Structure formats: C-alpha cells, structure tokens
Amino acid sequence: MHIYIVFAHPSRRSFTGDVLAEFCRGLEDGGHSYEIGDLYEMDFRTDMSLDEYNREMNVHGNRPELPIPSDVEAEHAKIEKADGLVFIFPVWWSDCPAKLKGWFDRVFVYCCGLIMV
Template identity: 55%
Template sequence: MNILIIYAHPSNKSFTYKVLQILLKALNMSSHQVEVSDLYKMKFQSDMTEEEYEREGFAKTELPLSEDVIAEHRKIDWADCIVFLYPVWWSDCPAKMKGWFDRVYSAGYAYGYSQNGEKAMKMKHIKLGLVICTAGHPNDFLEETGIAGSMRNVMLDDRLGVRFEKKEMMILGGTLELEKVANSHLEKIMNLGMNMDKFCDTF
C-alpha cells in the first residue's frame, strides 16, 4: 500500500517525533511504500498569498497553482492511505498543518462546483484517512470536555470529509505524564504499522 504521512512538529526531541519513527519502522517492516511530507522540515508555506486567495475565495481556477501545492497533489494522487500526524495545540493541529489544508485543498482539486451546480473535484477518493495526534491531557478529559468530539468533527467530518472512504482518529493522550503512557502509545503505533492492511479492513 502507498502511504503518505503529513507530519507537523518543529522538534525532533518531541514524543510526536518518536511516534513518527516507530510508525515508519513498522510500515517499512511491513513492506509498504511510504512518503513523508515533514511540513516544518520542508519549510512549507502555511499562509495563503493574496493571489491564492483570489483563486480560492473567488473560484478563479484559471489562476495557476504554486509548485509546492502541485507537489503535494502528486503525493495525494499516489497515495492509498494518508496519515496526518501532529500534536494537539489549543484543541487543533499546528498552524503548519492547518495551512496545508488551506493551500493544498485547492478549488477544483479538493472541492468546488461546476457551472451546472454539480460537485467538481479532481482529488481521488483515498481508501483510508488516519489522524494520529499526541495530546498532553488524558483521553478521558478530552472526551468529557467535548474537545475530542470537536477535533473529530473538524478533522474527520470536514477536512477529510467525503474525500476518504474510511476515516479514523487515534488520540495518544496523557503525555504531560509521558513516563506513564509512552510505552503503551508506542506499542499501539507499532501494532498499527505492522497491521495496517488489517486495520483498513476493520472499519
């Protein structure tokens, strides 16, 4: 399976980076083809330019797309599965990843309507969209306060939306007390990576 990982974290000393390394190890051991868009390492431009706003805000799809956006489209077209991996900051993903959606989900590619009102998008339906996020608060707190539900609504229902056949979010919470949860979380990620094909079939 071709797996694209959209990764957003500025520090290689973070627990999120450890999660990435374990996931890559497991996926490679399972003979999947993997590509990573490391948004901070790539210095991905998260802010939309004025010209891009003209294109997106007014659906002027005749305006050209930026080369970095086209490069991400090629990766999406190649992928059977996309994993979005990031830390939870203020109940959402980092600005780098939000900017990835703002710019890469361009009009005429990830959304839009034709003149007769029918939906028009070139982005293919991806088999699986998997959101993995690390969070300082424990999962119970995130569920009780409604934060987890809000994150699922935004990421799964809106950003992944109809573009993915199957969607799932995995919250690795409680990292403020990392020594208590690290081994369990990393074991879960290793198991996921080693059994990604089976995971796709369990929905």
C-alpha cells in the same frame, strides 16, 4: 500500499517524532512504502496569498483558471502517488499546529468542480 505521511512538528526528538518513527516501523514491517512530508523541514509556506484566495473563493465566485503554486502542486503529486494519507501532529490549543492548518488551507484546492484532493 504507499502512504504519504504529513508530519507537522518542529522536532523529530519529541513524542510526536517517536510516533512518526514507530508508525514508519510498522509500515516497513508490513511491507508498505511511504514518503514523509515534514512541513517544518520543508519550510512549507502556510499563508494563503491573495491570488490563491481569489482562485478558491471571492465575492464574484472562484477562479480556477488562476495558477496553483508549484509547492502546492508538489503536494498534490505526493497525494496522487499515495494510496493513503496520514497526518501526524501534536495537539496545540485543542487544534493542529498552524503549520498543518496552513497546509490544509493551501493544498485542498478547487479542482474541476470538486475540492482537490
């Protein structure tokens, strides 16, 4: 299997970073391949723009003809290539870090009558 790992922690030298390292080691031991999307390292933009919002939803309905930003398309390509999607993140105030929340907001887009991905 090929796994896309979305990693959302500012430091690899952390407990969450250790979880990532061990998870990757397990995948390697099992003969699997993987790609890591380190959201902080990528400086992934987490704020949804007005155009992105209008594409997904507005008072007149969504407008799927509006373009999807290239950084979001790059995430879609990584997901398409993968058999499995894994999220590794710390619990911050009983939720995921804002960095990951913004990834969900922007990457899970309306597509062909369905929610991508």
